[in-house]
Amino acid sequence: MKIYTKGGDQGETSLWGQAGEKRIRKDRTRVEAYGTIDEANAVLGLCRTVARDPELADVLQNVQHRLFGLGSDLATLNQARRIHVTDEDVTELEAIIDRLEGQLPPLRNFILPGGGELASRLHQARTVVRRAERRVVSLYQDEPGPPVHLRYLNRLSDLLFVMARASNQREGVVEVQARFRRS
Numbered sequence: 261m262k263i264y265t266k267g268g269d270q271g272e273t274s275l276w277g278q279a280g281e282k283r284i285r286k287d288r289t290r291v292e293a294y295g296t297i298d299e300a301n302a303v304l305g306l307c308r309t310v311a312r313d314p315e316l317a318d319v320l321q322n323v324q325h326r327l328f329g330l331g332s333d334l335a336t337l338n339q340a341r342r343i344h345v346t347d348e349d350v351t352e353l354e355a356i357i358d359r360l361e362g363q364l365p366p367l368r369n370f371i372l373p374g375g376g377e378l379a380s381r382l383h384q385a386r387t388v389v390r391r392a393e394r395r396v397v398s399l400y401q402d403e404p405g406p407p408v409h410l411r412y413l414n415r416l417s418d419l420l421f422v423m424a425r426a427s428n429q430r431e432g433v434v435e436v437q438a439r440f441r442r443s
Contacts, residue, residue, distance in 0.1 A: 282337060289402065293395040294334035300392050301327040303385040310378050313430055316423055319356055323416060330409055334396070345412045353415040360426045367425070370438040375428035382424035389417045 272283045284291065304324050311317035329344025373383035393413040399405065428435055 289395070289399045290334060293392070293399045294331045296388065296392040296395045297327055297331040297334065300385060300388040301331070303381070303388050307378060307381045307385055310381060311427075312378070313427065316378070316427060319419075319423065323353075323419075326412065327416075330412065333406070333409065334399070343406050343408065345406075345408055347408055347411075350408065350411045350415050353412070353419050357415070357419050357422050360422045364422070364425050364429060371425075371435040372438055373424070375424065375433040375435065376431045378431075379424040379427040379433065382420050382427060386417045386420035386424070389413055389420060393417065 271287070301324050304320050304327070308317050308320045308324075311320060326345050326349055333341060333344055373386075374380050393410065396405070396409055396413060400410070425435065427433075
């Protein structure tokens with residue numbers, strides 16, 4: 261099987277629906293949503309390449325599997341499609357957040373994104389996930405979809421923030437508090 265089909269050479273891509281394959285323009289909201297999920301997944305792959313902490317690397321890999329499923333949910337029009345992200349997945353993210361936060365000093369100020377390499381990449385991933393969430397919100401305004409997708413993406417960005425803090429702490433990197441100009 262070849263990787264290229266030439267089917268997208270005119271700016272269209274395939275979706276799957278109840279009546280079989282359907283072609284839509286690549287600039288449609290649905291394609292933008294699952295494309296941004298794909299981008300988030302790729303950034304998480306970069307995070308995994310620098311994750312020296314096995315616990316954090318394992319969490320990232322599990323999240324990548326969920327995002328792959330979420331992207332596939334968005335790439336089909338079949339209303340009876342299997343939902344690859346569930347409330348249990350959201351609960352799992354919350355449990356990881358709670359566990360990691362329990363190991364961190366309480367956050368009393370805004371902090372600048374950055375720190376060690378993994379933390380910096382996690383902050384970048386967080387912003388891509390936030391964008392993906394906005395794209396799915398736009399899609400679901402016109403074409404309602406499973407609310408669990410939005411809950412998962414919202415919680416995932418929280419998790420990535422906490423993982424960045426945990427990574428910095430584990431590497432001995434001090435967080436930099438944001439300073440605001442006084443008016």
